[in-house]
Amino acid sequence: MTSGMKRGNALIGQPIERVEDLRFLRGRGTFVADVNREGQLHAVIYRSPVAHGLLRSVDAQAALNLPGVHAVITAQDFGADVPVIPLRLQPLPELVPFRQPMLAHDKVRYVGEPIAIIVADTAAIAEDALDLIDADIDALPPITDRAGAELGDVLLFDEHGSNSAIEWNAVRGDAEAAFASADYTRRETFKVQRHAALFMEPRGFVAEWNANEEKLTVWGVAKVAFANRTILADTMALSENQIDMVEVDVGGGFGSRGEFYPEDFLIPFAARHLNRPVKWIEDRREHLLAANHARELECDVEIAATKDGKIIGLRGQSWANIGAYVRTNGSIAPRNAAQFMSGAYAIENIQLTTTSITTNKTPTGTYRGPGRFEGDFVRERLIDLAAKDLGIDPVEMRRRNLVSSDQMPYPLATMTPFESVTELDSGDNHALFDQCLAEFDWSEKVKLQGKLIDGRYHGVSIGCFIEGGAAGPSENARIVLELDGSYTVYLGSAAVGQGIQTIMAQIAGDALEVPFDRVRVLHGSTSHVKSGFGSFHSRSTVMGGSAIVLTAEALKDKIRDAVAPTLGCTPTEVTLDGGNASGPSGGVVSIMEVIGEPIEAEAAFLNKKYTYAYGSVAAHVAVDPKTGQVDVLEIGSTKDVGRMINPLTLNGQSVGSIVQGLGGALLEHLVYDKEGQLLTGTLADYLLPTAGDFPNIHSTVVELKPSPLNPLGAKGAGEGEIIPIGGIIANAVAAALVDFNVEPLELPLSPPNVWRLIETAQKT
Amino acid sequence: MLVKFNVNGDTVEVDVEPRVSLADCLRDVLHLTGTHLGCEHGVCGACTVIIDGEAVRSCLTLAVQADGATIVTVEGLSNDNALTPLQAAFRKHHALQCGFCTPGMITTAHALLTEEPDADAERVRDVLSGNICRCTGYVPIVEAVLEARAAYANPDKADAS
Known part of the structure; x- marks a missing residue:
């Protein structure tokens, strides 16, 4: 702990009510749709109607x-070189051919791809x-799935010669x-279905060009x-100091909002x-066509165990259906699905490959727990299947395999390409597991288990799960x-609804x-600090x-x-107390x-290692065999974040994350037809959790093992509990339907899908 | 077309195209930007306002339909002094994160509790299930609305003092 924290936890650790709420509750927030400039025009995007x-x-x-139309801008207005969206994370040369042009010019590759902008x-x-x-x-002919992509008779990128973009490899020990x-x-x-972050505030921009000042x-x-x-x-041939990016209130992000999309260029270009x-x-x-989709993954994975579990x-091999292009962070979920599939468990020998496959669907990107939700679904299912086969209690099976505190730091599988090594540190999986079991009763x-009660x-x-956090640099x-x-704090971090104005003030x-x-606290905008990396x-x-x-x-x-000179002492002898300073001789001055x-002062915190939060989640479900309806009766979670800044907002992240995960496990599905048309293009078709669906959710957050990597001892905690939800819900459904020998291997566990599993099981 | 209605206690007259929604009229003409648009087809509930005492989707209502009506938006449920008991309960229970769905939640809950101050948890969940929140998981929202019931049982206390 640095001396800066010596006064202890006057504010940190307190459930302080949020500063942000005062404006949001009274309709006084300023979201981007609320921003208007004198003389502004309005843009809409003409998007490809075919895949x-x-x-x-x-x-x-x-x-x-x-009348009233000022311009229609097409790719021809960009000249010979149509700008493309660059790769923000893991900019590998292999991915360069798959970058998206700001407007389609030679080919369209998904329904919704921007072709023109009308102002x-x-x-x-x-x-x-x-x-x-x-x-x-x-x-x-459109390619919508892995089978079609692998035929290779139709290519999204002819010059590449294949619809497979890249392979990601996770290796540890000697799997063979x-x-x-x-x-x-x-x-x-296994299959995880395509779904999306679906934040509530639609994206938007207002851009203004000052021609005099350029x-x-x-x-x-x-x-x-x-x-x-x-x-x-880069894309507008300006210098960075000619551009101010202003963050106003942001209506949710979850990984998807804020990445650089075509519109991030098109609206400023039009201005x-x-x-x-x-x-x-x-x-x-x-939004449903244009913003990043996520999660679509097929896996063929094998587990090996000793007879005592x-x-x-x-x-094994996974195939990520990444859609038509690799945007800014399109590499993250596929590679995460491989590196983090082992999660909180000590699995010594790993050989997992994910192939990123291009298809004529909306490009994919990160969504809360990217690749981890998918990988945890596979792993948690395999653990329960193995436990059942070996006749071992699934709780005991997990206890035998969790990474123990003694084994930490415990390196995960090493990823290539874009080599990445990371290790689990400062946690106690077993303590959290036992606490979760106890609190869940x-x-x-x-x-x-497996009992039929009232139909x-x-x-x-x-x-169990791990949550990586604190990405550098x-x-x-x-x-x-x-x-x-008073003190004004300017910060490179960005608000996406998580309450950083309050947390950072604490x-x-x-x-x-x-x-x-x-x-x-003022944050997010580029004018506040020299550089920043965001949220x-x-x-x-x-x-x-x-x-x-x-x-x-x-x-x-x-x-x-x-x-110090005024107090007649050396700087180290000065004591600061609010607005006053005093010296060793007792003199006090107003600063x-x-x-x-x-x-003012400006400083940067540098970090190369990820923090890891650890936790367990338990679920109790009831399944109606006549309809396939899965009711979630209770979810209980336990997570260690090292150090809590604000328990009120932290538990809010946990509960919200769990319910988002339940949406992915049970409801949400971006369905395409064979022509590559999105069939779930409205919120009436794309089902999100609503207030009546999951009433009984409990989260516990503890401070067990502070992170050694930062002066706060804090670990990242914004994603967490969503990560294992697909796996634990599928395991609970399997446990409920044990008499039918139903073993769900695909999400979502919607009523028709569960009903079909029961019907199929009864026939065999 | 000229349309006249009362919004948040003020009588206003606006000249709008017949195709303009009430939501767009409130936001763009009257600058009441607390009413949010999340889907523009009546599913998400962010645009909910109270028309003649009933919670209504302003994205599915034409401005011309509001002629002669009395409208309350989220701004009309607030004052400069303090949060109302409903708003304070939302804050206490951390019933909002990004804040985008919040105006619709507040107006919907206000309309409900005004009519049914004794609504039970099931009823609250049922009514709020027409409003989508992607951040909170709804648990704290329901807790907040249930806590605010006491103020509506005694209507004098439902406004901030």
Whole structure:
């Protein structure tokens, strides 16, 4: 712990009610749709109506003739080189051919791909003009699934010669030898369905070009403002200091919002092209077609164990259906599905490969627990299947295989390409597992296992997870002591609904040793700090919070230096107390009276290693065999985050994450037909959890093992409990339907899917 | 078309195209941006306002349909002094994260509790199931609404003092 935290937990650890709520509850938030600029025009995007085809021409004349239409921009307006969306994470040369152009020019590769942008006086006129665009597209056969992609007779990228983009490999120990010597092996195939983050506020931007100053301002950025500014500067041939990215209130992210999409370029381009402010707000159907999809994965995976239930190997092949292009973070879920499939368990020998397969569907990206939700589904299912085959209690099976504290630091499988080594540290899986069992009252509930009560079969299950956090390389903070004695904290971290204004003020208040209400936090926008990395991979609290701790120390040193001469002592002898400073002889001065002007410090927290939070989740379900309906009667979770900043918001993350996971396990599915048309294009078709679905969710968060990697001792905690939900729900359904010998291997466990499993089992 | 209605206590007259939704009218013409648009086809509930005492989707209502009506938006349920008991309960229970669905939750819950201050948990869940929240998992929202019932049982306390 640094000396900055010496006053202890005056604010950190307290369930402080959020600052943000005061505006949101009264309808006073400012979301991007609430931003308006003088003289602004409105944009809509003309999107491909077909999944795959050669784009011959775009006739925009009729649209241009409509009164109120100012421009129709196509790829031709970009000149010879149509800009592409670069790879933000893991920019491997192998992935370069699959980058998405900002507008389609030679080919369209998914329904919803932007072809043109229409700018008009009002959004309504621009939408009217959409119907007047005539795109000449020679349709090609669409590829929607792995089988079609592997045939290879139709290629998304002809010059690449295959629909497989890249292979990701996770290796640890010697899987071949382990499987050769194993007492027991079992191999199964699994499927996780395509679904999405589906944040509630549609995306949008307002962009304004100041021709006199040659400066661009963009409202509506989220998650990674600095990275997106770099991309925008490159693609618009501007320098970064010509661009201000302004973060306003952000209506949810979950990994998807804030990544650089075509519209991130198109709206600023249109604003400069027309020298008018341009506004674009996505509609919901557009969102379902345009924003990153996630999760679609097929797996053929084999587990090896000793006869007493020690898992000694995991090997196999997965296929990630990544859609039509590799966008900014399209590599993450496929590679995570391989590296993190072993999760919290000590599996010494691993050989897992994921192939990223391109198809004529919306491109995919990260969604809370990317690749981990999918991999945990496979692993938790295989553990229960193995336990059943070996006649071992599934609870005992897990206990025998969890990575123990003595085994830490425990390296996970090494990933290539883009070699990555990471290790589990500072946790106690067994303690969390036992606490979860106790709080869930497992020993009582397990008596219901497989029992038919009032027409429904009951089942319980428990599973364990790890949550990686604190992605580097750094985060910046700047703190200003203002003339009125208040502190303004500027931060590179971004808000996506997680309450960082409040959390960061708690950290800053303790670090500066001042009350909560003396601190104001401004974050996200590129003008606040020199550089920033934003909010992803459960990093904001750890990285941004630690940056605040370091910056507060630097600022206090500066203040001590400044007041020491007046106090007649050395800087190290100065004691700071709120707005006052005192020396060893007892003299007290007002800091502001001595300094007379605002004083500031900026510092960065650097980090190369990931933090790992650990936890367990238990579920109790009841299944109606006549309808296939799965009712979730209770979920209980336990997680160690090292250090809690705000238990109120932290538990909010846990419960929200669990319910999102239940959506993925039971409801949500982006269904395509064979032509590559999205059939679930509205919220009436794409089912999200609602208030009546999952009433009984309990989360416990503890401070068991502080992270040794940062001055707060905190671990990332924004994703967590969603990770094992698919696996534990499937295991609970299997346990409930044990009499039918039903073993779910595919998600979602929707009523028709579960009903079919029961019907099939009864016939065999 | 000229349309006249009362919103949050003020009588307003607006000139709108017949195709303009009430939500767009409130947001773009009257600058009441607390009413949010999440789906524009009546599923998500973020745009819920109270028309003549009933919770209504303003994205599915044309502005011209509101002629002569009395409308309350989330802004009309607030004042500068303090949070209302319903709003305070939302804050206490951390019943909002990103805040985007919150105005619709507040207006829906207010309309419910005004009519049924003794609504039980099942009834609250049933009514709120027309509003989608992606952040909270709904558990804290239901807790907040149940806690706020006491203030509606005694209507004088339902407004912030």
